[in-house]
Amino acid sequence: MAMPRVAPALLAVCLIATVVVLFVVIRVNALRRRDARLFESWGWALEAQTRADVRIAHVVNSYQRARRGTKAVLEWPNGARQDAWVEGAWFGTGCYLVVRHSFSAYGPHNRNPNVCYTGHPMMVLPHDAPQAWQ
Secondary structure (H helix, E strand, O other): OOOOOHHHHHHHHHHHHHHHHHHHHHHHHHHHHHHHHHHHHHHHHHHHOOOOOEEEEEEEEEEEEOOOEEEEEEEOOOOOEEEEEEEOOOOOOOOEEEEEOOEEEEEOOOOEEEEEEEOOOOEEEOOOHHHHHO
């Protein structure tokens, strides 16, 4: 009498389940490590912002990436929005910039008298960095 071939099918199901569980465990651990890094980075940014020359800006619109930097609309902690040129950095809409030594001047590309000019940001943080702090 022949035995049914259940063992290979059961082995395949166990193997697939093991791979899925392993993937989930690795992914959850990676997300926890990422959240820990974001928590630490956002805390550093908040601490750095206490210095007079450092500010955190939210990128409301990153509208042009040029060879030497990015043109964007930044929102400051007080809610004010400002057109900006960020030299030597390329970033997308929604992220946060930790900038130092920014100044406002005339912007010839859009004839705006109040464009923020800043050099390389001290740090560029993803859009979900503030949530990691909470």
